[in-house]
Amino acid sequence: MRHVISVLIENEAGALSRVSGLFSARGYNIESLTVAPTEDVSLSRMTIISTGSDDIIEQITKQLNKLIEVVKVVDLSEAAHVERELMLIKVRATGKDREELKRVADIFRGRIIDVTDSTYVIELTGNTSKLDSFVGAIDASLILETVRTGVCGIGRGDRILRL
Amino acid sequence: MLLTGAEIVVRCLAEEKVEYVFGYPGGAVLYLYDELFKQDAVRHVLVRHEQAALHAADAYSRSTDRVGVALVTSGPGVTNAITGIATAYMDSIPMVIISGQVPTAAIGQDAFQECDTVGITRPCVKHNFLVKDAKDIASTIKKAFYIAKTGRPGPVLVDIPKDITIAKAEYEYPKSVTMRSYNPIIKGHQGQIKKAVQLLLEAKRPMIYAGGGVILSDCSEQLTKLVRTLGAPCTNTLMGLGAYPATDKQFVGMLGMHGNYEANMAMQYCDVLIAVGARFDDRVIGNPADFARIARKIIHIDIDPSSISKRVKVDVPIVGNLPDVLDDILRLLDGSADRPDPEALGEWWKQIEEWRRRDCLKYKQSDEIIKPQFVIEKLWEVTKGDAFVTSDVGQHQMWAAQYYKFDKPRRWLNSGGLGTMGVGIPYGIGVQLAHPGSPVAVVTGEGSVQMNIQELSTCKQYRIPLKICSLNNRYLGMVRQWQEIIHGNRYSESYMDSLPDFPKLAEAYGHIGMRIEKPGDVEGALREAFKRKNDLVFLDFQVDQTENVYPMVMGGKGLTDMILSSEDL
Ligand SMILES: Cc1cc2nc3c(=O)[nH]c(=O)nc-3n(C[C@H](O)[C@H](O)[C@H](O)COP(=O)(O)OP(=O)(O)OC[C@H]3O[C@@H](n4cnc5c(N)ncnc54)[C@H](O)[C@@H]3O)c2cc1C
Ligand SMILES: Cc1ncc(C[n+]2csc(CCOP(=O)(O)OP(=O)(O)O)c2C)c(N)n1
Numbered sequence: 001m002r003h004v005i006s007v008l009i010e011n012e013a014g015a016l017s018r019v020s021g022l023f024s025a026r027g028y029n030i031e032s033l034t035v036a037p038t039e040d041v042s043l044s045r046m047t048i049i050s051t052g053s054d055d056i057i058e059q060i061t062k063q064l065n066k067l068i069e070v071v072k073v074v075d076l077s078e079a080a081h082v083e084r085e086l087m088l089i090k091v092r093a094t095g096k097d098r099e100e101l102k103r104v105a106d107i108f109r110g111r112i113i114d115v116t117d118s119t120y121v122i123e124l125t126g127n128t129s130k131l132d133s134f135v136g137a138i139d140a141s142l143i144l145e146t147v148r149t150g151v152c153g154i155g156r157g158d159r160i161l162r163l
Numbered sequence: 164m165l166l167t168g169a170e171i172v173v174r175c176l177a178e179e180k181v182e183y184v185f186g187y188p189g190g191a192v193l194y195l196y197d198e199l200f201k202q203d204a205v206r207h208v209l210v211r212h213e214q215a216a217l218h219a220a221d222a223y224s225r226s227t228d229r230v231g232v233a234l235v236t237s238g239p240g241v242t243n244a245i246t247g248i249a250t251a252y253m254d255s256i257p258m259v260i261i262s263g264q265v266p267t268a269a270i271g272q273d274a275f276q277e278c279d280t281v282g283i284t285r286p287c288v289k290h291n292f293l294v295k296d297a298k299d300i301a302s303t304i305k306k307a308f309y310i311a312k313t314g315r316p317g318p319v320l321v322d323i324p325k326d327i328t329i330a331k332a333e334y335e336y337p338k339s340v341t342m343r344s345y346n347p348i349i350k351g352h353q354g355q356i357k358k359a360v361q362l363l364l365e366a367k368r369p370m371i372y373a374g375g376g377v378i379l380s381d382c383s384e385q386l387t388k389l390v391r392t393l394g395a396p397c398t399n400t401l402m403g404l405g406a407y408p409a410t411d412k413q414f415v416g417m418l419g420m421h422g423n424y425e426a427n428m429a430m431q432y433c434d435v436l437i438a439v440g441a442r443f444d445d446r447v448i449g450n451p452a453d454f455a456r457i458a459r460k461i462i463h464i465d466i467d468p469s470s471i472s473k474r475v476k477v478d479v480p481i482v483g484n485l486p487d488v489l490d491d492i493l494r495l496l497d498g499s500a501d502r503p504d505p506e507a508l509g510e511w512w513k514q515i516e517e518w519r520r521r522d523c524l525k526y527k528q529s530d531e532i533i534k535p536q537f538v539i540e541k542l543w544e545v546t547k548g549d550a551f552v553t554s555d556v557g558q559h560q561m562w563a564a565q566y567y568k569f570d571k572p573r574r575w576l577n578s579g580g581l582g583t584m585g586v587g588i589p590y591g592i593g594v595q596l597a598h599p600g601s602p603v604a605v606v607t608g609e610g611s612v613q614m615n616i617q618e619l620s621t622c623k624q625y626r627i628p629l630k631i632c633s634l635n636n637r638y639l640g641m642v643r644q645w646q647e648i649i650h651g652n653r654y655s656e657s658y659m660d661s662l663p664d665f666p667k668l669a670e671a672y673g674h675i676g677m678r679i680e681k682p683g684d685v686e687g688a689l690r691e692a693f694k695r696k697n698d699l700v701f702l703d704f705q706v707d708q709t710e711n712v713y714p715m716v717m718g719g720k721g722l723t724d725m726i727l728s729s730e731d732l
């Protein structure tokens with residue numbers, strides 16, 4: 001099962017390596033990890049996407065909580081939440097492909113943020129499957145490079161993760 | 164008050180009432196050593212290899228309720244210390260390690276004797292710090308001691324660059340620590356505790372399984388009271404020996420891979436199991452699927468939530484500090500007129516006595532050749548069961564655990580989790596310094612003892628009168644045993660050739676050496692050795708080379724699938 005784990009952690013040098021080290025040392029899956037300071041700059045917030053049985057996810061949250069610098073851990077996927085990921089994708093855009101790429105980008109509510117004679121950079125946000133579908137929807141031979149931020153997630157409504 | 168970083172470090176250690184620092188000097192810690200030189204509140208013990216400094220500090224902690232402290236230099240000082248840190252980490256021993264680091268400006272430049280200490284130790288410490296400003300030293304050291312000792316204990320490392328030890332800062336030792344990200348749980352959940360008591364009172368075949376957590380949190384008394392109140396059998400893990408008195412009739416012995424027959428059987432066939440500061444290690448419950456084959460209710464008390472339901476699903480998890488949780492349980496039991504059904508309990512004990520009659524620790528005595536088990540039995544007799552016993556790793560460790568009956572906590576010191584050969588003598592050093600005048604025996608093998616043999620020199624310098632009992636079987640016996648049982652007697656590299664003359668070696672270090680070859684001389688030699696209160700005596704017992712440790716549960720097998728003697732093979 002895929003889980004979205006949110007972590008509030010002291011914004012200190014080395015904190016990230018403690019988390020990533022934990023995953024590699026214990027052989028836990030990590031699909032993506034995003035991290036940045038919160039509105040309170042002494043704290044960082046991470047979103048970790050991991051897959052595993054319930055037992056493993058339980059161990060992951062327990063082990064994360066055990067890290068001295070971790071303040072709070074929540075498995076967002078236990079309840080309603082939203083996820084977003086940002087992708088920048090550079091495509092070869094020449095001839096009739098220019099029109100077609102623009103059309104597909106519009107359908108996915110993407111924005112073209114850089115244009116040259118032969119390329120576009122398209123910016124797209126959404127959940128992982130939306131970004132995957134976009135990549136699937138355009139001709140693979142046109143893709144020059146892609147870069148994705150990994151997922152960040154937040155609980156819906158009254159579910160609030162803070163100090 | 165404006166002090167240098169080095170002065171601050173030493174003041175902090177004095178503030179923490181540190182009696183001994185075990186260490187080894189070098190370039191990055193020269194200023195620290197200079198400050199140690201100028202005072203006499205904190206005493207330094209110079210080992211001969213950094214690994215031993217860590218082990219000695221670890222043993223100081225294991226045999227007391229204090230935090231052990233070690234000091235090493237950057238680079239090779241730290242890398243030599245890693246085995247010692249990992250050993251303490253695996254057994255949850257509270258320690259503070261201070262390591263020197265290259266000057267701040269040189270970090271990352273591949274400077275002389277630089278290594279990424281915070282990175283290299285991260286997986287084997289409870290926490291670590293790199294101090295980047297002299298003004299942070301005091302608060303960091305305060306935190307280090309606090310983190311080491313509270314919650315699930317463990318080693319904490321503080322890495323201090325050389326320039327920080329020279330820089331000056333205002334010094335004041337913080338009175339207390341608060342950390343928003345670290346608040347160990349103390350009290351157990353009252354609802355869960357009630358449920359646990361209910362289950363225990365309804366049990367027909369109760370079983371108490373106690374581990375290192377009882378020793379670490381000094382609650383043997385409460386455990387003993389719980390066992391007596393319930394009238395239930397009690398087993399201890401290798402790390403828990405001494406938590407419940409081994410000579411008591413409710414004690415069924417150690418459990419696990421080399422555990423007693425009756426302990427393993429009771430563990431498997433009980434209907435309510437309460438795990439007290441024990442972590443269902445793979446050497447303890449064997450194959451988890453086989454263990455789960457029989458339905459039983461499990462209560463698990465542990466301060467570390469990640470120890471619970473890690474390998475075995477439990478019914479009543481209680482996260483909390485053992486002494487507090489046990490007090491709550493005892494209070495509920497005291498306030499209740501109910502007791503476990505005496506008839507059912509009687510049946511249960513009848514069954515256990517039957518298992519006990521298998522006498523799983525019996526061995527064939529010989530008049531010709533010394534049996535290793537016999538040496539431990541005699542050691543127990545001669546020391547009246549009251550010595551501190553440290554052990555190395557191997558067959559001799561298991562025999563010491565099986566045949567020396569520990570009645571008190573913190574008397575048995577060994578490396579359970581990491582299984583580190585070479586801890587024996589350095590553990591002896593740490594224990595003896597913490598308990599001057601008490602008898603300290605080191606049970607070792609000719610393989611293990613050579614892994615830190617240089618510490619005989621430290622023992623000389625600090626007059627540490629250990630009684631080293633080497634069960635010399637000329638084999639890496641534990642390896643040989645596995646090779647005999649699963650590798651068709653192919654003894655690949657498990658024979659020890661060209662052994663030194665150990666008694667002579669001990670003499671070369673300025674100690675007393677004895678070689679004992681006949682069973683009839685064992686007791687006399689031990690008595691003679693322990694009579695020499697101020698001397699270190701190295702007793703080189705030439706023991707049966709072919710002896711194996713039984714009972715034995717092979718890897719992957721169920722707990723009740725025990726080999727009881729070589730005839731079962
Ligand atoms: C050659 C060899 C053979 C071995 N064979 C055996 C064997 O036959 N039998 C055996 O038992 N072991 C054996 N071991 C040891 C084994 O590997 C483990 O080290 C040991 O079983 C672990 O003991 P434990 O479960 O008591 O846990 P420990 O490692 O002592 O852990 C203590 C537990 O208590 C908890 N705790 C700590 N403080 C508190 C507190 N204040 N409140 C609540 N909880 C707390 C901790 O969180 C932890 O979960 C062997 C080792 C070697 C090297
Ligand atoms: C540092 C280290 N290396 C290797 C091992 C693997 N090992 C476990 S027991 C053992 C043999 C120990 O031999 P000895 O000290 O002579 O004890 P014996 O088993 O013969 O009593 C070995 C090699 C270990 N536990 N620790």
Ligand SMILES: [Mg+2]
Pocket residue numbers: 557608609610634635636637638639640
């Ligand atoms: Mg040997």
